[in-house]
Amino acid sequence: MKSACGQHHALKLDPMNNSKYRLEKIEVTGIVQGVGFRPFVHNLANAHHLSGHVVNNPNGVVIEAEGKADDIESFVSELRGKPPTLSRIYDIRREVLKTDRASRLYDSFAIQTSEREGKPVTLISPDVCVCKDCLRELFDPNDRRYLYPFINCINCGPRFTIIQKLPYDRPFTTMQSFSMCPDCKGEYENPSDRRFHAQPNACPVCGPQLQLLDGNGKALPGDPLLTSIELLRSGKIVALKGLGGFHLAVDAINEEAVKRLRERKRREEKPLALMVGNMEAVHKIVNLSKIEEEIAGSRERPILLGYRRKDPPEGYQVAHSVAPDNPYLGVTLPYTPLHYLLFFHPRLGGDYANDKPVFAALVMTSGNMSEEPICKDNEEVLETLSGIADAFLLHNRDIHVRCDDSVINVVNEKASLIRRSRGFAPAPLFLHAPVPQVLAFGGQLKNTMCLTDGKRAFMSQYIGDLENVPTLGFFEEAVSHFTQIFELNPKIFAYDLHPEYMSTRYFMELKDQLEESSFGAVGVQHHHAHIVSVLAEHGLTGPVIGFSMDGTGYGLDGAVWGGEVLICDAATFHRFAHLDYLPLPGGTAAIREPWRMAFSYLRSAFGEGWKSLNLECLKKVSPAQLEVLDQACDSGINCPQTSSLGRLFDAVASILTIRHYSSFEGQAAMMVEMLAVGENSNLHFPYHIRKDSLETFDRYPVIWGNILESGHELEVNLKDSFIVDYTPLIRALVEGVKRGKSKSKLAAAFHNILVDSFIEIASRAREITGINDVALSGGCWQNRILSERFQALLKDNGFNVMTNQHVPVNDGGLALGQALVAATIALEKD
Ligand SMILES: [Zn+2]
Numbered sequence: 001m002k003s004a005c006g007q008h009h010a011l012k013l014d015p016m017n018n019s020k021y022r023l024e025k026i027e028v029t030g031i032v033q034g035v036g037f038r039p040f041v042h043n044l045a046n047a048h049h050l051s052g053h054v055v056n057n058p059n060g061v062v063i064e065a066e067g068k069a070d071d072i073e074s075f076v077s078e079l080r081g082k083p084p085t086l087s088r089i090y091d092i093r094r095e096v097l098k099t100d101r102a103s104r105l106y107d108s109f110a111i112q113t114s115e116r117e118g119k120p121v122t123l124i125s126p127d128v129c130v131c132k133d134c135l136r137e138l139f140d141p142n143d144r145r146y147l148y149p150f151i152n153c154i155n156c157g158p159r160f161t162i163i164q165k166l167p168y169d170r171p172f173t174t175m176q177s178f179s180m181c182p183d184c185k186g187e188y189e190n191p192s193d194r195r196f197h198a199q200p201n202a203c204p205v206c207g208p209q210l211q212l213l214d215g216n217g218k219a220l221p222g223d224p225l226l227t228s229i230e231l232l233r234s235g236k237i238v239a240l241k242g243l244g245g246f247h248l249a250v251d252a253i254n255e256e257a258v259k260r261l262r263e264r265k266r267r268e269e270k271p272l273a274l275m276v277g278n279m280e281a282v283h284k285i286v287n288l289s290k291i292e293e294e295i296a297g298s299r300e301r302p303i304l305l306g307y308r309r310k311d312p313p314e315g316y317q318v319a320h321s322v323a324p325d326n327p328y329l330g331v332t333l334p335y336t337p338l339h340y341l342l343f344f345h346p347r348l349g350g351d352y353a354n355d356k357p358v359f360a361a362l363v364m365t366s367g368n369m370s371e372e373p374i375c376k377d378n379e380e381v382l383e384t385l386s387g388i389a390d391a392f393l394l395h396n397r398d399i400h401v402r403c404d405d406s407v408i409n410v411v412n413e414k415a416s417l418i419r420r421s422r423g424f425a426p427a428p429l430f431l432h433a434p435v436p437q438v439l440a441f442g443g444q445l446k447n448t449m450c451l452t453d454g455k456r457a458f459m460s461q462y463i464g465d466l467e468n469v470p471t472l473g474f475f476e477e478a479v480s481h482f483t484q485i486f487e488l489n490p491k492i493f494a495y496d497l498h499p500e501y502m503s504t505r506y507f508m509e510l511k512d513q514l515e516e517s518s519f520g521a522v523g524v525q526h527h528h529a530h531i532v533s534v535l536a537e538h539g540l541t542g543p544v545i546g547f548s549m550d551g552t553g554y555g556l557d558g559a560v561w562g563g564e565v566l567i568c569d570a571a572t573f574h575r576f577a578h579l580d581y582l583p584l585p586g587g588t589a590a591i592r593e594p595w596r597m598a599f600s601y602l603r604s605a606f607g608e609g610w611k612s613l614n615l616e617c618l619k620k621v622s623p624a625q626l627e628v629l630d631q632a633c634d635s636g637i638n639c640p641q642t643s644s645l646g647r648l649f650d651a652v653a654s655i656l657t658i659r660h661y662s663s664f665e666g667q668a669a670m671m672v673e674m675l676a677v678g679e680n681s682n683l684h685f686p687y688h689i690r691k692d693s694l695e696t697f698d699r700y701p702v703i704w705g706n707i708l709e710s711g712h713e714l715e716v717n718l719k720d721s722f723i724v725d726y727t728p729l730i731r732a733l734v735e736g737v738k739r740g741k742s743k744s745k746l747a748a749a750f751h752n753i754l755v756d757s758f759i760e761i762a763s764r765a766r767e768i769t770g771i772n773d774v775a776l777s778g779g780c781w782q783n784r785i786l787s788e789r790f791q792a793l794l795k796d797n798g799f800n801v802m803t804n805q806h807v808p809v810n811d812g813g814l815a816l817g818q819a820l821v822a823a824t825i826a827l828e829k830d
């Protein structure tokens with residue numbers, strides 16, 4: 001620790017110098033590097049009359065602070081309470097080095113250069129939306145960065161997506177090819193400037209520039225921004241380079257234009273996200289609660305899923321094609337200077353100072369072919385999106401790492417992540433206790449992977465559905481990027497038990513290249529991983545009563561699980577209850593065709609009587625084909641057994657004649673939820689719970705270094721297992737449909753019965769085990785009605801309820817649970 005990179009500022013010491021001084025060492029861990037933390041500490045120390053110094057170390061920053069005890073106290077409390085915008089303090093540790101001294105050791109407070117020894121700085125800030133100060137400059141005609149789309153400072157701008165390796169320093173970012181002009185360099189080197197050590201610092205003289213190309217890749221004349229705005233106004237589709245990749249933008253009010261985008265992108269009904277200029281306009285499009293407003297305006301700038309307004313004012317009627325038949329609209333506010341310029345360009349009628357945007361809303365959807373990863377490179381986008389985009393607004397600041405927008409909805413007055421990506425990744429989640437390095441590969445859909453090291457769990461950005469070669473390529477990209485950038489070399493792996501998942505196959509191929517004795521690996525059951533992800537977030541080890549409710553996950557018996565109540569800890573589980581097994585007619589085809597599951601439930605509920613039901617859902621294929629399917633269900637040919645709650649939702653959607661086919665995962669279930677919104681039903685349909693006669697799996701299989709072992713035993717000694725049979729409900733629903741009862745009331749009653757039956761199971765589990773903690777995870781909990789009602793009822797019954805907050809409840813959170821299961825088993829083996 002030699003040279004000081006900042007100036008020593010003379011300290012205004014107490015002239016009387018009659019009080020005692022103390023010297024403290026203060027260690028701050030968290031995201032405290034590359035976020036303006038040291039200059040902040042420096043200024044704060046001066047304000048509190050402290051001397052000493054601050055320096056980065058591999059875990060964070062270390063401060064030596066010297067002064068009066070009171071001053072040190074107020075310094076620490078301000079440090080904790082109002083740290084720099086982008087920092088995240090995880091822990092502050094204090095140690096008194098000297099006390100009751102008559103004079104000081106240090107005569108000033110200094111910023112020292114980073115320690116170069118040891119492992120490099122290990123935390124990277126996510127990308128963050130442009131800050132208020134930069135926006136003010138952006139629209140100030142007298143500022144040297146007036147209308148400059150790459151303005152940023154230490155409090156905002158790109159981070160994760162431009163960093164190639166650590167330490168976080170300009171030569172290791174995609175800004176390396178731009179050398180700073182004297183003005184920018186001056187700011188960069190001045191500790192009292194907002195751009196001190198802001199690695200992406202740039203200006204129109206020295207920084208990146210925009211370029212606009214037509215659909216064939218030919219440069220278009222004129223100002224790229226102004227022309228882009230005019231193209232958008234005339235209904236054209238423009239591909240825009242953003243922070244973590246390209247977006248396709250189009251005027252969201254223009255039905256023709258949105259339709260054209262859908263056709264060209266070959267995206268049938270999956271909702272498209274909107275970008276809206278300001279909060280006032282967001283209110284005109286969706287109904288926002290206070291907390292939703294906070295989330296939409298947060299610096300992470302996620303896409304917020306809000307209930308759409310039934311009566312949007314003139315000019316804010318979003319085109320039907322944006323989200324056909326969907327109760328939700330995804331909205332985000334602008335988050336890059338470029339977005340703000342599109343919405344508020346002063347030369348085309350925008351007015352930032354008076355908050356008057358040019359557009360009511362723009363569709364802002366990932367720039368990709370359906371289901372493929374978001375494009376990030378200029379050449380890549382020209383190749384992939386020619387034929388979709390009418391123009392390409394490019395620039396020459398490369399994106400090193402792809403990162404999609406994050407998506408959040410609000411459940412029970414709390415943010416619930418649907419997709420954790422831009423703005424969040426790669427900030428770690430902090431675990432309660434240190435664990436070994438584990439690499440967890442996640443699931444198949446909405447894949448993310450997770451890497452743990454000590455108390456930190458690094459979740460990757462959203463990778464997507466591993467169902468095509470480009471997405472698998474992105475997955476491999478992310479695995480190698482994370483291990484390299486954090487310099488980790490995990491020897492313990494965790495994967496889903498489903499043999500056909502691409503993430504599992506990826507591991508199996510990797511495994512063949514490893515020496516058998518050199519690693520450990522755990523195949524983690526899907527629904528167990530879901531619940532353990534909740535334990536990981538809440539710093540618990542269990543046991544807990546876990547309600548793991550989703551569409552599909554590979555069961556220990558090879559069946560398609562999905563409605564599972566597990567008594568579990570972080571290493572193993574007992575399958576306490578599950579939805580009754582039913583055939584899944586046609587296997588995965590049933591996921592896209594909810595009528596198939598309706599058929600399965602109806603034949604199960606009515607026996608041969610299904611033939612005389614005369615319901616709409618039984619008319620999707622010819623009677624002869626239904627007979628064939630009936631026999632297939634009996635013989636089990638291409639009809640695996642399933643206990644999925646997602647499939648029960650599908651069946652109900654089809655029986656209620658809301659949806660017989662789904663064009664994206666969860667669509668039918670979402671429509672059942674939509675029907676029940678705001679509907680109060682006193683109907684409580686019947687269900688039946690019975691004891692399971694089958695032998696259940698008490699031990700969790702563990703593959704360790706290629707050897708199959710039986711795993712750890714659950715502390716709670718459990719023999720009982722239960723099966724929940726919803727066929728009585730199906731009979732009641734059919735009765736309701738035949739009598740012409742309101743579909744909304746029936747949908748509400750369906751939600752009621754689920755909650756009734758769940759609370760009964762939770763109570764039985766508590767009676768038998770004495771466990772009072774309940775954890776909810778799995779994609780079905782994205783259903784607000786189900787989640788809010790069940791959580792309220794659990795609380796009324798004295799249960800302690802927890803669910804995912806920092807990772808998605810859907811399969812996007814699986815990797816965290818997998819990692820913790822493997823880590824726990826590894827620790828037990830030590
Ligand atoms: Zn800024």
Ligand SMILES: [Zn+2]
Pocket residue numbers: 180181182183184185202203204205206207
């Ligand atoms: Zn410059």
